[in-house]
Amino acid sequence: MNIREIFPGVYKIDGKVATKNLVPGVKVYREQLVKSGKDEYRLWDPKRSKLGAAIVKGLKHLTIKPGSSVLYLGSANGTTASHVSDIVGEKGKVYCVEFSAQSMRDLLLLCEQRHNLYPVLADARLPDRYSEVGKVDVVFEDVADKSQTDILLKNIAAFKAKSFLIAIKARCIDSSAAPKKIYSDEKAKISTKAKVNEMIVLDPFEIDHCLITGDVK
Numbered sequence: 356m357n358i359r360e361i362f363p364g365v366y367k368i369d370g371k372v373a374t375k376n377l378v379p380g381v382k383v384y385r386e387q388l389v390k391s392g393k394d395e396y397r398l399w400d401p402k403r404s405k406l407g408a409a410i411v412k413g414l415k416h417l418t419i420k421p422g423s424s425v426l427y428l429g430s431a432n433g434t435t436a437s438h439v440s441d442i443v444g445e446k447g448k449v450y451c452v453e454f455s456a457q458s459m460r461d462l463l464l465l466c467e468q469r470h471n472l473y474p475v476l477a478d479a480r481l482p483d484r485y486s487e488v489g490k491v492d493v494v495f496e497d498v499a500d501k502s503q504t505d506i507l508l509k510n511i512a513a514f515k516a517k518s519f520l521i522a523i524k525a526r527c528i529d530s531s532a533a534p535k536k537i538y539s540d541e542k543a544k545i546s547t548k549a550k551v552n553e554m555i556v557l558d559p560f561e562i563d564h565c566l567i568t569g570d571v572k
């Protein structure tokens with residue numbers, strides 16, 4: 356078995372992306388577990404996670420690292436948040452903002468197993484409602500909302516984040532425009548307040564989605 360670390364806390368195992376399981380023996384979404392010596396890894400399914408898809412598609416730089424504090428907007432039931440939890444490890448924190456009570460029920464069970472995940476039942480458009488989160492290193496947004504870029508910029512400013520990642524769902528912004536045009540418009544909007552580093556189109560894992568990453572100016 357060939358295991359190499361491609362980013363701090365992210366591995367490739369025989370060509371497949373994985374994270375080291377913070378809660379050995381426990382699966383989150385029927386992902387495959389791989390044992391090597393005393394370590395256990397969880398394979399990261401790019402069809403179930405936009406961040407996983409971006410890594411498979413060649414993301415060059417990841418600002419989510421061991422020890423990072425991450426504000427995760429639109430965590431749903433925690434599929435991707437669980438891998439972020441593996442990456443940031445025991446010393447990191449992941450604040451999971453989600454406004455669906457149904458998704459939050461599943462997320463609460465995950466937060467009981469993973470002590471670096473903090474559930475926040477709130478609307479990501481209203482960061483004043485969860486200001487107790489305080490300062491974070493990274494904002495990661497994956498909400499399907501027409502104003503997703505405005506939500507990102509508002510949260511970056513409110514929590515003084517140093518970097519960001521955002522999954523853009525083109526159809527949610529304009530179902531008739533070409534996705535490429537939407538990606539470049541959103542990128543231009545973000546560039547007024549932050550420095551865009553990478554833009555990765557996520558097809559074929561997520562049709563009409565891209566992931567944009569960058570640093571705050």
Ligand SMILES: C[S@@+](CC[C@H](N)C(=O)[O-])C[C@H]1O[C@@H](n2cnc3c(N)ncnc32)[C@H](O)[C@@H]1O
Pocket residue numbers: 403404405428429430431432433434435436452453454455458477478479480497498499500
């Ligand atoms: C595409 S899903 C997220 C999937 C998740 N990031 C993952 O990879 O496992 C989008 C989520 O954003 C949530 N959402 C949409 N608008 C929101 C808002 N304004 N505030 C908080 N959550 C929101 C939805 O309820 C949904 O669970």
